[in-house]
Amino acid sequence: MAERKNGAVAEHLNAPLGEPILQVRGLVKHYPLTRGIVFRKQVGAVKAVDGVDFDLVAGETLGIVGESGCGKSTVAKMLVNLERPTAGEIRYKGDDITKLSGRALKAVRRNIQMVFQDPYTSLNPRMTVGDIIGEPYEIHPEVAPKGDRRRQVQDLLDVVGLNPEYINRYPHQFSGGQRQRIGIARGLALRPEIIVADEPVSALDVSVQAQVINLMDRLQTEFNLSYVFIAHDLSIVRHISDRVGVMYLGRIVETGRDAEIYDHPTHPYTQALLSAVPVPDPEAREHQERIILFGDVPSPANIPSGCRFRTRCWKAAERCAMEVPLLAVPAEFRYEAGPAAHDSACHFAEEKQVVPQEEPGPVAPVESVEPPVEPTDGSA
Secondary structure: OOOOOOOOOOOOOOOOOOOEEEEEEEEEEEEEEEEOOOOOEEEEEEEEEEEEEEEEEOOOEEEEEOOOOOOHHHHHHHHOOOOOOOEEEEEEOOEEHHHOOHHHHHHHHHHEEEEOOOOOOOOOOOOOHHHHHHHHHHHOOOOOOHHHHHHHHHHHHHHOOOOHHHHHOOHHHOOHHHHHHHHHHHHHOOOOOEEEEEOOOOOOOHHHHHHHHHHHHHHHHHHOOEEEEEEOOHHHHHHHOOEEEEEEOOEEEEEEEHHHHHHOOOOHHHHHHHHOOOOOOHHHHHOOOOEEEOOOOOOOOOOOOOOOOHHHOOOOOHHHHHOOOOOEOOHHHOOOOOOOOOEEOOOOOOOOOOOOOOOOOOOOOOEEEOOOOOOOOOOO
């Protein structure tokens, strides 16, 4: 089991601890754009996910963050085989699950479950809570004998903090936080090894979010779970994650341990995201530097050449339009053992402390970042 961040990752390690239980390599999902009614012709593609790589170790939490439309949820769906990738590999314990079907795929799905984003639409309103949580037993009857299922469902309700007597109630009789607990109980029914949580708290109130996050943290230890945790809220991701991957327009642009990403970001996009996080300490808030990005996120159907962030980046140069940056430790940090030595897909990566950790100095000015001038040679 990977070392928990609360206890203690005492030193920098760029690679995840232990043998990966899940390996994702070159994951791609393109949705074709067609024209015509009778004779359809593909004229392009929406590149929702365009080359994602990461590892997940048993017992750890990998957080994936990024703005809307960057491909986070598409990655989640491919991990549980709700979407078939256009290219790439998803290896669970060495086996590429993208090539499985029938009984082999069914066996893998038992060990990789999902908690969905919206607790109001992910539960069937015509089914009781007992039927919803017990439905996985109908598909995998070997997990629980038929006469023992009601007791197991009640045990799961108790595990997630709900009254076992609620087994005959319907979803509309519960609050949002309670519904999400039901979704978590359904995900735990088959005793999986991996849970993919796709923004599980984004539709909940702040106080309820804390309850659900603490519940997931406790269940991880109790059931030895591995999480792929997807969210918009950077503070929540930091609280629960061991490692963090930052996505932009279909690719991971920076990855590392939580302290490396939050306290020592090297990619401009990560720095801009972190600068937008509210700081609870009034003194620190006065000295927080705000990086404002101009321009819209490019369309995934027309991705810029080279670095896909260059149209909004204040560091963009000619090289950025011509050469795709690799997700690797930047050259200037390659021979260091410090927290800045983590993977970052930027030609001009440099460490930047967005929120000062030391004694406050003079107030930092607001940094307005104008978009670079687009090249005129058609390379965009």
